[in-house]
Structures are given as structure tokens and as C-alpha cells.
Amino acid sequence: MANSDHIVLLDFSGSPFVMRVRLALAAKGIEYQIKEEDLTQSKSSLLLKVNPVHKKIPVLIHNGKPVCESLIIVEYIDEVWKDRCPLLPADPYQRAKAKFWADFIDKMVHPSSYKVWAANGEVQEAGKKEFIDRIKMLEGELKSNPYFGGETLGFLDIAFLPLYYWFHTLETFGKFSIEAECPKLVAWGKRCMEEEFVCASLPHPHKVYDLVVEYKKKMGI
Amino acid sequence: MGEVKVLGASLSFFCCRVEWALKLKGVAYEYLEEDLKNKSPMLLQSNPVHKKIPVLVHDGRPIAESLVILEYIDEAWKGYPLLPEDPSERAKMRFWARFTDEKCVLSAWAACCAKGHEREKAIESAQESLSFLEKQIEGKKFFGGETMGLLDLMVGSLPNWIEFLEEHGGMKLLDEEKFPSLYEWAQKFINIPIISERIPTKEGLINYFQGGQNSRHTTGK
Numbered sequence: 001m002a003n004s005d006h007i008v009l010l011d012f013s014g015s016p017f018v019m020r021v022r023l024a025l026a027a028k029g030i031e032y033q034i035k036e037e038d039l040t041q042s043k044s045s046l047l048l049k050v051n052p053v054h055k056k057i058p059v060l061i062h063n064g065k066p067v068c069e070s071l072i073i074v075e076y077i078d079e080v081w082k083d084r085c086p087l088l089p090a091d092p093y094q095r096a097k098a099k100f101w102a103d104f105i106d107k108m109v110h111p112s113s114y115k116v117w118a119a120n121g122e123v124q125e126a127g128k129k130e131f132i133d134r135i136k137m138l139e140g141e142l143k144s145n146p147y148f149g150g151e152t153l154g155f156l157d158i159a160f161l162p163l164y165y166w167f168h169t170l171e172t173f174g175k176f177s178i179e180a181e182c183p184k185l186v187a188w189g190k191r192c193m194e195e196e197f198v199c200a201s202l203p204h205p206h207k208v209y210d211l212v213v214e215y216k217k218k219m220g221i
Numbered sequence: 222m223g224e225v226k227v228l229g230a231s232l233s234f235f236c237c238r239v240e241w242a243l244k245l246k247g248v249a250y251e252y253l254e255e256d257l258k259n260k261s262p263m264l265l266q267s268n269p270v271h272k273k274i275p276v277l278v279h280d281g282r283p284i285a286e287s288l289v290i291l292e293y294i295d296e297a298w299k300g301y302p303l304l305p306e307d308p309s310e311r312a313k314m315r316f317w318a319r320f321t322d323e324k325c326v327l328s329a330w331a332a333c334c335a336k337g338h339e340r341e342k343a344i345e346s347a348q349e350s351l352s353f354l355e356k357q358i359e360g361k362k363f364f365g366g367e368t369m370g371l372l373d374l375m376v377g378s379l380p381n382w383i384e385f386l387e388e389h390g391g392m393k394l395l396d397e398e399k400f401p402s403l404y405e406w407a408q409k410f411i412n413i414p415i416i417s418e419r420i421p422t423k424e425g426l427i428n429y430f431q432g433g434q435n436s437r438h439t440t441g442k
Contacts (some may be wrong), residue, residue: 053353067312069319071318079308092296096284103286104270137270 007032014211016162164189234378333390382408
């Protein structure tokens with residue numbers, strides 16, 4: 001798989017789900033074209049064509065074939081470009097653990113984070129507590145490793161790192177400190193940010209905050 | 222290949238998927254029925270995050286979440302592949318597997334529970350989800366092609382559940398005229414011996430919701 005590949009990523013700046021795909025592509029050194037969707041406007045005909053079921057980003061279009069859902073896309077990238085930088089471990093049990101926790105992030109952590117940045121009052125307060133409780137469980141999975149993937153960044157690091165980039169946004173809206181509650185997780189995030197491919201592919205956390213403020217304003221949230 | 226246990230509940234349509242996969246792979250396992258109103262220490266220890274069934278315990282190592290478990294089974298035991306080889310086809314199968322749980326299951330339940338004006342809308346939404354599955358099975362013997370695959374196992378217990386919900390809720394969802402291919406696949410699938418010997422039945426579900434409860438403790442093959 002080399003120069004003949006044509007890869008397009010349907011993107012929306014600031015989306016933590018798109019960020020996962022950007023990280024996976026960058027980790028593997030894959031070149032691609034970005035097509036920015038504006039989710040505050042009506043969805044493009046291309047998006048509706050390539051993801052008719054959910055009508056959501058990210059969508060990766062590889063040589064004309066669409067792949068949807070961020071974790072499925074990351075796993076797809078890992079399988080197609082298996083010659084370099086494996087994201088999932090080789091051992092089936094370790095793979096299952098990584099997928100379990102990535103699924104946990106989607107089902108349990110993201111919904112809580114939404115309450116922190118998009119809600120207020122009691123719902124936001126409950127969201128903050130829920131969010132911290134849940135990321136503390138994830139923090140436990142780091143154990144004594146520098147990354148969730150062990151000695152190098154892997155699938156679960158990529159699944160969670162975008163949310164680390166959202167910490168500043170969540171802390172600002174929620175008026176709380178995530179570092180005070182989860183210092184190990186914040187140390188992990190800072191360590192990841194030192195990787196060149198990470199910084200090169202993601203907007204800075206302060207930029208994420210600006211994007212979210214703009215999004216909230218346009219969507220009336 | 223080590224000791225295998227399945228912690229499950231006989232009426233759960235998530236659990237039977239795991240047993241079907243093990244049977245297809247020819248893996249011997251011990252089945253342990255959980256009383257979900259009085260969860261065992263083994264379940265709470267094996268799945269401290271969600272405290273839910275199914276849990277597969279392989280050589281003392283637990284794996285939770287049915288889709289994660291199915292993929293683990295496919296990787297840990299060779300023979301009878303549940304996922305295709307091609308990464309693009311694998312991504313599609315994973316997409317529809319998630320769609321089954323996130324859309325079909327939830328929308329069928331919502332249609333059963335909806336009242337008044339919301340009822341028609343909910344039924345429409347549930348049928349829209351089924352129409353996507355209809356397109357996937359059209360012209361095929363199984364979702365997996367010539368042989369059963371991961372998606373067949375994911376969708377497999379849905380027909381009986383839908384039949385129960387239809388009776389419980391007084392409505393029609395899996396309409397033979399609207400979804401002829403899905404309906405035909407369902408009738409054949411639930412009568413395949415390894416499937417039918419371990420599938421939640423409409424009668425069992427009716428009995429459960431009326432206050433009785435089925436239970437079993439068995440050793441599977």
C-alpha cells in the first residue's frame with residue numbers, strides 16, 4: 001500500500017472522534033486529504049452518500065471505499081498498514097482489553113464529558129462527578145507503563161488522547177481541575193504531547209476550547 | 222487451549238452469541254448461569270466495570286462485552302473464521318455489528334415501550350433500522366456469506382426478541398412483506414441446531430416478564 005492510495009478524511013475540527021483517525025494516520029505516516037465538514041450547517045452530499053446510516057464524521061474514504069465509526073476506522077488503518085507501527089498488540093487477550101476500554105470510553109466517558117461542556121446546573125455537576133469517576137477507572141489501566149499500549153502509544157492511547165486534548169475545555173466549562181483528581185492521566189497526556197506526530201496532527205488544547213465555544217454559539221448550546 | 226467458562230443468563234441475547242461462537246469453533250466450556258438480581262462474587266470480580274454478563278473467562282482471564290468477546294474467540298481459536306480476511310469487509314461487519322446493538326436492539330425496545338403519538342414514530346424508527354439489515358442480507362445465505370459470520374451471531378437472537386416485543390407491545394416490527402430476506406434468514410437461522418439449542422425463546426421471555434424465570438446450569442461443547 002503506497003503511492004497509489006487515495007485517502008480522504010471527512011473531518012470536523014475539534015471532534016475527538018476525528019482526532020483518533022488523524023492520530024492513527026499520523027502514527028503510520030500515511031498521507032491523506034482532509035475534507036472539512038461544517039456540522040453547524042447542513043451536511044454535505046458527500047457525507048450523506050458515504051455515511052447514509054449515521055450521517056456522522058469521521059469517515060475515511062480509502063480508494064473510494066468509505067469506512068465509518070472512529071474506532072472501526074483506527075482498527076482498519078492498523079490492519080491495512082500492518083507493516084508499520086502496530087497499534088493493537090499481537091496477543092488476543094491484550095487486544096481484547098484494549099478494545100474493552102476503548103468501548104468503555106465511547107459508552108461511558110464521552111456521554112459524561114458531554115454533560116460537562118454542554119450542560120449546566122445539576123446535570124453538569126453530575127456529569128463532572130461521573131466523568132472523574134470513569135476516567136479514574138481508565139487511569140488504573142496505565143499501571144506502571146508510560147502509555148496504555150505499554151512502552152509505545154497504541155490503540156487505547158489513540159482512543160483516549162483526543163479527550164485529553166479536551167481536558168482544558170472541560171475544566172474551563174466545568175470550573176474544576178482534572179489534574180487534581182487524575183495526576184497520572186494528565187502526566188500520560190503530557191507525555192503523549194511530546195510525540196511529534198501527536199502535535200502535528202491535533203489542534204492545541206486551547207484551540208480546541210475556541211472551537212467548542214464557537215460550536216456552542218452556532219448550535220445554541 | 223485452556224479452561225473456558227461463560228458467565229451468562231439464559232434469556233440474555235448477548236450471552237447466546239458467545240456460546241454460539243464457542244460451539245462453532247468446537248471449544249468446550251463450562252456455562253455458569255448468573256442470577257442478575259443477586260450477582261455472584263465471580264461476576265463482580267470478572268467484570269468490576271460494568272458488572273454485566275456475558276463474561277468469558279479463559280484460563281482465569283476475563284473478557285467482557287459480547288462483541289469484544291466474539292472477536293477474542295475468533296482470534297484465540299483458529300478454524301471457522303467469524304470475520305472475513307479483507308480489512309474493508311471486516312470493517313463493514315464490525316460496523317453492522319455495532320449498528321445491531323446501538324440501533325436495532327434499542328429502537329425495538331423503544332417501540333415496545335412507546336405510547337400514544339410516540340408509538341408510530343418509534344415503530345417507524347425501529348423498522349428503518351431493520352431495513353438496513355434487510356439490505357445487508359439480501360441475496361445472501363448468511364450475513365457472513367456462504368457460512369455464518371460474526372454478524373449472524375450478533376443479529377441472531379434479535380428475531381425471537383422482536384417476536385416477544387411484538388406480542389408484549391401489541392405491534393408488528395419484523396414484517397415478512399417489508400423485510401422478506403431478513404425474515405427468511407431469521408426463520409432458517411433460529412432452526413440451525415447449534416443455534417436453536419441455545420437461544421432465548423419468545424415463551425421464555427414472556428414467562429420471565431410475567432414473573433417466572435428460566436435458569437440453567439449446563440456444560441456446553
